[in-house]
Amino acid sequence: MTRFVMRRLLLMPVLLLGIVTLTFVVSRTVPADPLASIVGERQLHNEQVVAAAKARWGLDKSLPEQYVIYVTNLLHGDLGTSFRTKSPVAEDLLRRLPATLELTLAAMLFAVSVGVVLGMIAALKRDTWVDHVARLIALIGSSVPVFWAGLIALFIFYGKLGILPGPGRLDPQRNPPPHLTGLYTFDALVALDFPLFWDALKHLVLPSVVLGWLVLGIISRLVRASLIEVLSQDYVRTARAKGLTETRVIVTHALRGALIPVLTIIGLSFASLIAGAVLTESIFAWPGIGSYAVEAARTLDFPAIMGVSLFVGAAYIVTNLVTDVAYALVDPRVRLS
Amino acid sequence: MTVDTTLAEEHSRHWFPALRLRSRRVPVPVLVGTAVLALWVVVALTVQWWAPFGPLEPTSTRLSGPSLTHPFGTDALGRDVFTRTLYGAKISLRIAVIVIAASAGLGCLIGAVAGFFRGWVDEVLMRISDITLAFPPIVLAMAITAALGPGIGNAMIAMIIVWWPVYARLLRGQILVVREQDHVLAAVAMGASPRRLMARHILPLSMSSVLVNATMDFGQVVLLAASLSFIGLGAVPPEPEWGAMIRDGAARFYHWWVAAGPGLAILSVALASNFLGDGIRDFLDPSSRRR
Numbered sequence: 001m002t003r004f005v006m007r008r009l010l011l012m013p014v015l016l017l018g019i020v021t022l023t024f025v026v027s028r029t030v031p032a033d034p035l036a037s038i039v040g041e042r043q044l045h046n047e048q049v050v051a052a053a054k055a056r057w058g059l060d061k062s063l064p065e066q067y068v069i070y071v072t073n074l075l076h077g078d079l080g081t082s083f084r085t086k087s088p089v090a091e092d093l094l095r096r097l098p099a100t101l102e103l104t105l106a107a108m109l110f111a112v113s114v115g116v117v118l119g120m121i122a123a124l125k126r127d128t129w130v131d132h133v134a135r136l137i138a139l140i141g142s143s144v145p146v147f148w149a150g151l152i153a154l155f156i157f158y159g160k161l162g163i164l165p166g167p168g169r170l171d172p173q174r175n176p177p178p179h180l181t182g183l184y185t186f187d188a189l190v191a192l193d194f195p196l197f198w199d200a201l202k203h204l205v206l207p208s209v210v211l212g213w214l215v216l217g218i219i220s221r222l223v224r225a226s227l228i229e230v231l232s233q234d235y236v237r238t239a240r241a242k243g244l245t246e247t248r249v250i251v252t253h254a255l256r257g258a259l260i261p262v263l264t265i266i267g268l269s270f271a272s273l274i275a276g277a278v279l280t281e282s283i284f285a286w287p288g289i290g291s292y293a294v295e296a297a298r299t300l301d302f303p304a305i306m307g308v309s310l311f312v313g314a315a316y317i318v319t320n321l322v323t324d325v326a327y328a329l330v331d332p333r334v335r336l337s
Numbered sequence: 338m339t340v341d342t343t344l345a346e347e348h349s350r351h352w353f354p355a356l357r358l359r360s361r362r363v364p365v366p367v368l369v370g371t372a373v374l375a376l377w378v379v380v381a382l383t384v385q386w387w388a389p390f391g392p393l394e395p396t397s398t399r400l401s402g403p404s405l406t407h408p409f410g411t412d413a414l415g416r417d418v419f420t421r422t423l424y425g426a427k428i429s430l431r432i433a434v435i436v437i438a439a440s441a442g443l444g445c446l447i448g449a450v451a452g453f454f455r456g457w458v459d460e461v462l463m464r465i466s467d468i469t470l471a472f473p474p475i476v477l478a479m480a481i482t483a484a485l486g487p488g489i490g491n492a493m494i495a496m497i498i499v500w501w502p503v504y505a506r507l508l509r510g511q512i513l514v515v516r517e518q519d520h521v522l523a524a525v526a527m528g529a530s531p532r533r534l535m536a537r538h539i540l541p542l543s544m545s546s547v548l549v550n551a552t553m554d555f556g557q558v559v560l561l562a563a564s565l566s567f568i569g570l571g572a573v574p575p576e577p578e579w580g581a582m583i584r585d586g587a588a589r590f591y592h593w594w595v596a597a598g599p600g601l602a603i604l605s606v607a608l609a610s611n612f613l614g615d616g617i618r619d620f621l622d623p624s625s626r627r628r
Contacts, residue, residue: 018468023480030484037484139615143607145560147567148583148600155593275473279564283587297479298569300487309480313472 005325012321017071019313024070027306028063035059037302040083079310080303084295089307093289098182099169100288103281104273105183106208111215111269116262118216119223120255126228134224138217146276150210150283157206165203167285174199207284214276215269222265227258260330267323271316364619370612373605374555381426390417392424392577400592410594412585414575421577422598428578429606432493433558437551440497444504445547451505452512453535463509466502474499475564482570489578492571496561500554507550511543518542553614556607563603579603 031037036044038057043049054060056078058069073079079089122134157164169184170176177187177196185204188197230236231254239253240246281290289308296304389406390396395415396407403410409418447466451459469477474496481495515521516539524538563580565571567587572578574585579599586596 014464015467015471018464019471022468022472026480026484030481139608139611140604143556143560143604143611145563145567145580145583145600145603145607147564147587148596148603151583151587151590151596152593152600155590159591159593271473275475278473278475278479279567282568293476293479294568297483300483302483305480305483309472309476312476316473317471 015317023306023310079307082304084299084301089304093311096289096292102183106204107212110212115216115219116223119220122224123227138220141213141217147279147283153206169203211276211280215272226261230254230257264327270319364616366612367616370609373609377426381430384423388420390420392421409598412595418598422602424577425579429559432562436496436558440500441504441551444501445508448505448508452509466505469502487570489572492565515539515542549617556610559606
């Protein structure tokens, strides 16, 4: 066990260095003029800015030297300065992280709760029309362009029906709760500000459902397959033979065994959710890392784009590691192979 | 487990599906998926001869809702959204075909080299693929397109860079399995050259899963291309590209029809490709087959 975890832990820095190298290659060798992609076209004639950038990133040195400087700067948390916001990219990202976290956590909550129920129903009613509908719902989730789904959802529930609020995290006239975690729903609850909590929660509904739907399919299919397998096992037969009610057999015996593989998929889904958040946030004007990435891409704000890539890549790697380790803890078969 | 049973298993995995294909009924999702994709291909190839309007042709009314003359309404410049959606198939399907062909080609080449030579070549190539796969596709594709400069061509290059590792890993895995099979060992014993081994004995058996994956990826590539255009890094106006059209629609929130047509088009292509992929996977992999 320890060896398995150690090996994964040792591999992580290698992978992290790898993504750093990749972003270095993309930002230094791909653009026609790396200098322009560091300070921006407009600042190219501003000698002071150019000189400062050259000194900071060592642009007049050779590529290997530049690489060392690049990595050193990163280790000091220096991701460069955004052209658009004029502030350090690392600061921008940290400021926007809670919004993205709140959205992805809510999306995950939706996807897991609905996915488990959907997968259960599909397994119990296997090969009936219920199963087929469940499959269709799941497949639509991974086939729909998430930015389009968001647009349509906003149009129906906000524009036409008016039952849910529009874009953003809060109504414009409300102030965010006192900063604690940056998750508005949580912070509002802690501050005992229930109207604010309700408002934040309502704003969270549409984007998290649209985003969560993306991975609903993977989760429900896996629960279905795994429950079908478990239901044919001896211990379930024993439970039935003891005369337990079918509900009891499924909920307390079968489901428990069936949910173990779901753990891995939660980790994997989390990664898809981070990617999906990029486009979801931009439709819902959600002030997180995703909308920051899209804004940066639209304005060709290069340091910001590379900063987001690095950040998300690192988050991806860490999530995968945590998932693997968690899975190995739960299922001894994994660490033996 | 003895060597014999492992080999027998490998054989059954490779030889049964083809035999089964003929005796099993084709599932409905596979039929539907094939039909929808075929329909889109026909549209993409022939639309210029029968579309009611031109893709860039302004009609008399702007932003009019769906009607008999304009089933999907018209956009802010009075162009017929239905016509533009149909023309969009030309762009999106071409992008998907080129990106998948190029990344599968590149990926297979790299995978074959890695799987055949093993050793440090394998190690280096696979670590590169690991690193590429460490990024969500949309994020890395965004960064590369931004570095190269926005446009369809550059977006396609970026997508190929993002997508090849999938095929490289797939083919490498297949080759590692196939090269241990009896007929390959027999060919080695008969003194077949490495090139002949690869071309005649290993690759043909390894390709089926690559083809399956390419089918399944079709919808995902269409989605990714549309996403890049939606962000503004792919197709640029006035091109009738689906993602770019949805971007237009997003700016006209209350005129929902501007985005509805292209959105449904992407959904239908991606769904069809998922149906097809799901069906094929059920065919080929007995363990995931629905019981």
